[in-house]
Structure formats: C-alpha cells, structure tokens
Amino acid sequence: MPTARPIKGEPDVRFSQREASTSEHSISSMASNNSICVDENFKVSKHAENSLKVMETYFQQQQLTDVILVAGTKRIPAHRLVLSAGSEYFAAMFTSSLRESGQNEIELMGVDGDALWALVQYCYTGCIELREDSVETMLGTACLLQLSAVVKACCHFLIKQLHPSNCLGIRMFADTQGCALLLSVAHAYTMDHFMEVIRNQEFLSLSANEVAKLLESEDVNVPSEETIFHALMTWLQHDSENRSKDASKLLSYVKLPLLSPAFIADHIESNEIFKDQRAAQDLVMEALKYHLLPERRPLLQSGRTRPRKATVGLLLAVGGMDANNKGATSIDAFSLRDSAWSHLVDINGRRLQFGAAVVEKKLLVVGGREGLKTLNTVECFEFSSQIWNTLPPMNTHRHGLGVAVLEGPLYAVGGHDGWSFLNTVERWDPAARQWSYVAPMSTQRSTVGVAVLNNKLYAVGGRDGSSCLRTVECYDPHTNKWTSCAPMSQKRGGVGVGVVNGYLYALGGHDASASNPSASRFDCVERYDPKTDTWTMVAPMSAARDAVGVCVLGDRLLAVGGYDGQQYLTLVEAYDPHLNKWQEVAPLKMGRAGPCVVVKNSIGKPQSV
Known part of the structure; x- marks a missing residue:
C-alpha cells in the first residue's frame, strides 16, 4: 500500500497506531463528558504567503491561467484573481460589466511590455527591481495600473536621483503623471539649485511656457534679480531666431524696477532682441519711472516691484533682553524663503540697549550697557570671514541709543550715558x-x-x-541741521520704527514717566507721510509691546519680539502695507526684546559658527 504524502502547503501530520488509539479514546472520553466544552483555533503560519508562492509557480509555468495580457509584442498569461487582488485597475476591469471582463486576451495600448511583465510579476511576489534607465517607464505603467505602493517606491527612487542636470525633466514627468509628492520635491529642488540648473542642457531645451513658470516663481533661489535676467538671455540666445517672439512676454517676469537704471540701460534698453518690441520698451519705461519718481512709488506697486524671497537677504535678531534678564548673546537669522530661524553666531559678551546695523556688509554692534556699566565700544562681525573685530569706540558712552545708516556713514543718536539723557549725535565714517x-x-x-x-x-x-515723547525731528546731512516734524498722536518710549514704500512707521512703545512709572504698552501703529507731514493710524499689531525690533524684509514690515509688561515675546508678525494687515510668521527661538537688521548676503542659508 503506498505511503500517503502530505498535501503541499499543509503540515505533515502523522500518527502511530498507538497514538491513534489513544487519541480515539481521549476524544470518546471528552465527548461523553457533557460538562467539558473544547474550542480550538488552528492556523498555519505564512499560509497566505505560501499560497501566493504556489500561484507564482503556476504563473511561471503558465498553468491554470485564465487571461492573456498583450503589450506590444509581449504576451503575458496570468490569473485574473491575482491581478485583481493586487491592482485596482484590474479589479475594476474584471469585476465590472466592461467588455474586457469576459475576454480571454486583453491588449493594453501604449504600455511598455517589459514594465507590464515586471508589474504583473509584482502582483504575485510583492517585489520589483527599480533601475535608473527604466524607472520612469515603470512609474508611468504603475500609475496606469493603480499600484500605489510601486508608484510611491518609484517616486522615492527618483527623488534620490535628483540632480541639477535632470530635475527639470523629472519635474515635468511628475506633473504629467500626477505624482504630487515627486512634483513637489522636484520643484523645490529646482528652486533651491536654480543657479546650477540654468547651466544645464535641460534648461536650454525648455519651452517658453516652462521658462515662464520658472521665472515667475517667488521661491527661486537667486542672489539678485540680475541673475533672472541673465538666465532669460541665455535661453533666448540659444535659439534667438525662433525664440525672440517670446522675448517680451518672458521679460515681463523679470522684476525690472528692482534692477538699477544703469543695468537697464546697458543690458535691456539697447538690446537687439528687445529693441523693436513695443511691449519690452513699455516694461523698460515702467522700471525707469519707478527709479526717476520715487515719490510715486506707493502708486507704482505691482508684482514686479515685490522682491523675490531669496533676494531680500536675512533678518537678524541681534541680542537683546531675554528671560534670564542678563541679555541674550545669540544672533538668529530669519530666511523668508524657508520661513524659519537659525542660529548664526554669538555676540562677544553680554550687552543690552545697544544699537546694531549693517555697514559695508559688516554687522556693527554699538554701545549699550553691560550690567550697570554704559559702553562706548563697537564690535564688528565680518560675514565673509565669520570673525568678530573691535572698531574704534564712540566719543560718548551710550545705552538706549538709536542707530541707522545714511548715505554710507552710521549715525548713533541720543541715548543715556549712565548719568543723563543725551541729545548728542555722532557719525562713524567707515x-x-x-x-x-x-x-x-x-x-x-x-x-x-x-x-x-x-x-x-x-x-x-x-x-x-521726565516723560515719554511724541515729538519727531529729522536730520539733513547736507545742511547738518535738525528740523521738527509733526508729532505722533501717542507718546512712545521704546518705540520701534521702520520705513517701507516711502512712509515711516512707529510701532508700539510705552508711556511711562517719572511720576507714573507703571507703563501702558501699545499695540497701535502710526504711519508718517513726509509729503504732507502728517501721521495716520494703521492696523494695530496683535499684541501690545515695547522694545520691539522692526525692519523691512522685501516689501513687508516685520515686528520682532518685544516686551508686553509680563514677558519677553517670541512673537513675529509681518505688515503688508497694500492690505493694511498683520500676519504672524515663524516665531523666535526664544523671547527677546532687541534690535533687528536686514543683511544683504550671498545666496544660500546662513552659516553657523
């Protein structure tokens, strides 16, 4: 009598004669005892995996197949059940009333045969090999077959392959395939590496519409608007005969008002490509008006006058008072492109109520106080070498001073010398x-x-x-005279000020006095118009505060940190003068009250030291 063989995929269970007898006796005993109830679950490990392996064997040997897929010259016998279980596309095809549900042979038009074979095999094995020379074909076919896991794997594979020489092609491919993740990452990579991208053949081969999409982006990472213009010229000159018809349209995506008049005259106004194009000359005229009529700039605002995020530089939050009341030593940098703060460098020593400004691409930290000692010292940070140096001290010790750069020199205004309030002003000649x-x-x-x-x-x-002041005065360096201006509507000590679009803004502050030391802090903001010598209230900040750092980043006014009477704030908000609205942006890493400056630096993120 032949020996029984175990069925493939099931456990090999064998009993001896004695074991069988004992088992029968045990079962009989259990059955006779009505008080005993036995529940038992039996499971074979990896049953589903083993079953699928058997099906794969049938697939490889073309046994029990019930459908043939045809792609080009490739004929692939397969099992409808396995295909439907692995692919939503095939599930919809075989379980619906579509004509293909009853066909034994189905032709997939426009599908690569090798990719289809690999993906059908994936339905049996859950494995697939991704190669650089075929991954795009595999991704396109996987999108068609709705194999989401394969699509995701292909996208991650292509993300790892991104390079300035191929990112534009991957970006367009992701767009046509509807792969949102790959499109987003490839686009961000293109924006970040734009300076390298424009030096590659892919850029020169773009259509005019694709070039327009790049040039109009506010996120493109360039050091200046001149770079955008030079990129456009490189593309135009690659095939000037056929591309000159698009020159004016593409020039409209260059922010000409932000270029210098000399650059416009030398590179655009007399350029042969633009010379006979009326639309291009109108753009040149618009830009020159912006330069020649600065008093009309508030009326000439448009998308072309708004700087790109990468060209506005970095906002620096420099030192200031923090929660430990000893003074922050860190300088943190805010990137508008990244909408994030990062640590740049530390100040040498602790100082409070100092002034800070950028002079000749160097950061100067001026005066202030260290504990009870008022300082006249000046520290200079070289952005290029990342080194601190000491400059000659001011003639007067000052804390609570204000500083600003006017036509090259730095001015240190007022303050307190440790004994008395000051009206003196001194100037640093670099x-x-x-x-x-x-x-x-x-x-x-x-x-x-x-x-x-x-x-x-x-x-x-x-x-x-004796009290806080609402008075305002202005200094003309050519006459060396101060003249009074219209006073603000509100007394403001510890006020933050900034200039945007030809207006002066006064933010927050307090009204403490010798007789009333309990200060009320303000959220209100006033705007000064030098043409009419008048102040007007605009939208208030979201929080009342004094000692707020204020500067312009692009075409928006940023209010950074400050003190609300209870705590030092991490709050940062930006004012849009066109909309008269404030909007919160990324907060500081720690609360502080102190000055802020904008640094026009080279392309890239700030370097930590």
Whole structure:
C-alpha cells in the first residue's frame, strides 16, 4: 500500500497506531463528558504567503491561467484573481460589466511590455527591481495600473536621483503623471539649485511656457534679480531666431524696477532682441519711472516691484533682553524663503540697549550697557570671514541709543550715558574709520526710534527723563541741521520704527514717566507721510509691546519680539502695507526684546559658527 504524502502547503501530520488509539479514546472520553466544552483555533503560519508562492509557480509555468495580457509584442498569461487582488485597475476591469471582463486576451495600448511583465510579476511576489534607465517607464505603467505602493517606491527612487542636470525633466514627468509628492520635491529642488540648473542642457531645451513658470516663481533661489535676467538671455540666445517672439512676454517676469537704471540701460534698453518690441520698451519705461519718481512709488506697486524671497537677504535678531534678564548673546537669522530661524553666531559678551546695523556688509554692534556699566565700544562681525573685530569706540558712552545708516556713514543718536539723557549725535565714517559729532537734536532722547527716509535721518519718540515723547525731528546731512516734524498722536518710549514704500512707521512703545512709572504698552501703529507731514493710524499689531525690533524684509514690515509688561515675546508678525494687515510668521527661538537688521548676503542659508 503506498505511503500517503502530505498535501503541499499543509503540515505533515502523522500518527502511530498507538497514538491513534489513544487519541480515539481521549476524544470518546471528552465527548461523553457533557460538562467539558473544547474550542480550538488552528492556523498555519505564512499560509497566505505560501499560497501566493504556489500561484507564482503556476504563473511561471503558465498553468491554470485564465487571461492573456498583450503589450506590444509581449504576451503575458496570468490569473485574473491575482491581478485583481493586487491592482485596482484590474479589479475594476474584471469585476465590472466592461467588455474586457469576459475576454480571454486583453491588449493594453501604449504600455511598455517589459514594465507590464515586471508589474504583473509584482502582483504575485510583492517585489520589483527599480533601475535608473527604466524607472520612469515603470512609474508611468504603475500609475496606469493603480499600484500605489510601486508608484510611491518609484517616486522615492527618483527623488534620490535628483540632480541639477535632470530635475527639470523629472519635474515635468511628475506633473504629467500626477505624482504630487515627486512634483513637489522636484520643484523645490529646482528652486533651491536654480543657479546650477540654468547651466544645464535641460534648461536650454525648455519651452517658453516652462521658462515662464520658472521665472515667475517667488521661491527661486537667486542672489539678485540680475541673475533672472541673465538666465532669460541665455535661453533666448540659444535659439534667438525662433525664440525672440517670446522675448517680451518672458521679460515681463523679470522684476525690472528692482534692477538699477544703469543695468537697464546697458543690458535691456539697447538690446537687439528687445529693441523693436513695443511691449519690452513699455516694461523698460515702467522700471525707469519707478527709479526717476520715487515719490510715486506707493502708486507704482505691482508684482514686479515685490522682491523675490531669496533676494531680500536675512533678518537678524541681534541680542537683546531675554528671560534670564542678563541679555541674550545669540544672533538668529530669519530666511523668508524657508520661513524659519537659525542660529548664526554669538555676540562677544553680554550687552543690552545697544544699537546694531549693517555697514559695508559688516554687522556693527554699538554701545549699550553691560550690567550697570554704559559702553562706548563697537564690535564688528565680518560675514565673509565669520570673525568678530573691535572698531574704534564712540566719543560718548551710550545705552538706549538709536542707530541707522545714511548715505554710507552710521549715525548713533541720543541715548543715556549712565548719568543723563543725551541729545548728542555722532557719525562713524567707515572710510576714515573714525567717529565725529554732528549737530545735536533739539531734545534729549533715550530708547529713541531711528530710521532713514528720503535721505534724511528721523528720530522718533523716546524718553527725555521726565516723560515719554511724541515729538519727531529729522536730520539733513547736507545742511547738518535738525528740523521738527509733526508729532505722533501717542507718546512712545521704546518705540520701534521702520520705513517701507516711502512712509515711516512707529510701532508700539510705552508711556511711562517719572511720576507714573507703571507703563501702558501699545499695540497701535502710526504711519508718517513726509509729503504732507502728517501721521495716520494703521492696523494695530496683535499684541501690545515695547522694545520691539522692526525692519523691512522685501516689501513687508516685520515686528520682532518685544516686551508686553509680563514677558519677553517670541512673537513675529509681518505688515503688508497694500492690505493694511498683520500676519504672524515663524516665531523666535526664544523671547527677546532687541534690535533687528536686514543683511544683504550671498545666496544660500546662513552659516553657523
């Protein structure tokens, strides 16, 4: 009698004669005892996996197949059940009333045979090999067959392959396939590496519409708008005969008003490609008007006057008072492109109520106080070498001063010398490397807001010892004279000031005085129009605060940190003068009250040291 063989895929279970007898006796005993109830679950490990392996064997040997897939010259016998279980596309085809549900042979038009074979095999094995020379074909076929796991794997494979020489092609391919993740990553890569991308053949082979999509992006990572223009010219000159018809349209995506008049005259106005194109000349005229009529700039605002995120530089939050009341030593940098803060460098030592500004691509930290000691020292940070140096000290010790750069020199305005409030002003000449006094203000001012508007220096609010001030005065460096301006509607000590689109803004502050030391802090914001010498209230900030850092980043005014009477704030918000609205942006890493400056730096993220 032949020996029984176990069925493939099931456990090999064998009993001896004695075991069988004992088993029968046990079962009989259990059955006779009605008080005993036996429940038992039996499971074979990897049953589903083993079954699928058997089906794969049938697939390889072309046994029990019930459908033939045809792609080009490739004929692939397969099993409808396995295909339907692995692919939503085949499930819909075979379980519906479609004609293909009853056909024994189905032709898939426009499908690569090798890719189809690999993906059908994947339905049996759950494995697939991805290769650089075929991954795009595999991804396109997997999208058709709705094999989401394979689509995801192909996308991640292509993401790892991104390079300046291929990112444009991968980006367009992802767009045509509807692969949102790959499109997003490839687009971000293209924007980040734009300077390298434009040096590759893919860029020169783009259509005019694709070039337009790149040039109009606000996220493109370039050091200046001149780079955008040069990229356009490279593309146009690659095939000028056929591409000149698109020159004016593409030139409209270059922000010409942000280019210098000399650059416009030398590279655009007389350029042969644009010379006979009326639309291009209109764009040139628009840009020149923006430069020649600065008083009309508020009326000439458009998308072409808004700087790209990468060209506005970095906003630096420099030192200031923090929660430990000893003074923050860190300088953190905010990138508008990344919408994030990162640590740049530390100040040498702790100082409070100092001034900070950028002079000749160097950061100067001026005066302030260290504990109870008022300083006149000046520290200079070289962005290129990442090194701190010491510059000659001011003639007067000052904390609570305001600083600003006007036509090259740096001005240190007012403050307190440890004994009295100051109205004196001194100027740092970077060429002569020395400080000298200029005409004093008419009023002593500490915690004063200082800004430059229309080539004049403005001193706004502050404290004079007895109370906070609403008065404002401006300095003309050519006459060396201060003149009074219309006062603000609100007394403001510790006021933040900034200039955007030809207007001066005064933000927050407090109204503490010697007789009333309990300060009320303000969220209100006023705007000064130098043409009419008037102040107007605009939208308030979201929180009342003084000692707020203020600067312009692009075409928006940023209010950074400050003190609300209870705590030092991490709050950062941006004011859009066109919409008269404030919007929160990425908060500081820690609460602080201190100055902020904008740095026009080279392309890339700030380097930590």
